[in-house]
Amino acid sequence: MRQLIIGLSFFVSQSLLAAGAPVYVDKAVMMQVQSGTAVSGRVVAGEIYTLSAEISESIKSMTVRVGDRVKAGDVLAKMEDTEIRNDLKSLKNRMGYLQAQLALLRQGKAVREQQLRRAQSLTTKDLLTRDASEEVELNVIDVETEIVKTIYELEDLKIEIEDVERQLEHTKVTVNTSGRIIEVNVTEGQYVSSGDQLFQLLPDLGLEVEAEVRPEAYESISVGQVIAGKIRQSLYDLKVRALIAEQNQRTGSRTIRLQFVNPPKENLVLGEPIDLRLPIGQMSEQITIAKDAVVPSKDGHRIVLVIDGKAEPRRIVLGVGVGNRIAVIRGLKAGDMVVTQGQEGLRRGQKVSVLGDQS
Secondary structure: OHHHHHHHHHHHHHHHHHHOEEEEEEEOEEEEEEEEEEEEEEEEEOOOEEEEOOOOEEEEEEOOOOOOEEOOOOEEEEEOOHHHHHHHHHHHHHHHHHHHHHHHHHHHHHHHHHHHHHHHHHHHOOOOOHHHHHHHHHHHHHHHHHHHHHHHHHHHHHHHHHHHHHHHHOOEEEOOOOEEEEEEOOOOOOEEOOOOEEEEEEEOOOEEEEEEEOHHHHOOOOOOOEEEEEEOOEEEEEEEEEEEEEEOOOOOOEEEEEEEOOOOOOOOOOOOEEEEEEEEEEEEEEEEEEHHHOEEEOOEEEEEEEEOOEEEEEEEEEEEEEOOEEEEEEOOOOOOEEEEEOOOOOOOOOEEEEEEEOO
């Protein structure tokens, strides 16, 4: 049986080799594209979260350092909680005592009420003086007063317990979003006061890109527009968040702010440069391909064509991004078939088998 399976596997693999490497393709097509200009920007912090102490206490332990990545719900530090736990235990013990006392008072009230009913009956029959009956009534009132007082103390105690339980929760410094720690302002054993800054966090989507652009490019950009960028040979889509109208008096340029459409795959550093391709001028017909077809390389970008059923790697020069497609300035012609999945490792002249067309 094992030999049969091995034989079938060998037969299938040989069949796949004969048919060619499986790939998906996309057709290079002409589209209306706005010409672009290259601009250098830099990675900046769009939003920084500050985590502050909610209570005054000593730092018992810490679990993160500068540069560590964290996710929502992670505990960054724990504060000393022994005194708070003892306070909570004492308050809960008192609550148990008051609850027991309330139960006894209610039992006592039931007895006093029975005594009052008998006294009222005897008074009606002139078997008990009015003074004696009133004294029994006063006993009932005294018990009711103690019950009201105990209930008030219990409600007040509940508020105290809730407050201490909140303090206990705040002894754990947690984060409610994913990101990277960029600043730590405390050490283990340090006493902090409520409101003191403990950590600073750069959220995953807290990174932005800032770039100064010439007036002609500035006028061609609109808020919400998606622009292509490249960092460390990786391509990213960035959406224009803000156009800052103030002009640099020396250069005549203006600043734009862009957000990453998706969280960066790498740990980017604040101030790191990024190459942007900004639209400029009028719309024109240009060749475009799916962005998935582009493979970054040391000296630019390349794609893999499918010509007569065989792989044909080729270097290209990219233009501006258009949604999930990107313009190609040089290296292709309309109608060319490019590989969008399965291009890694393909050699020149290697047979391929097209599984689907994504164009």
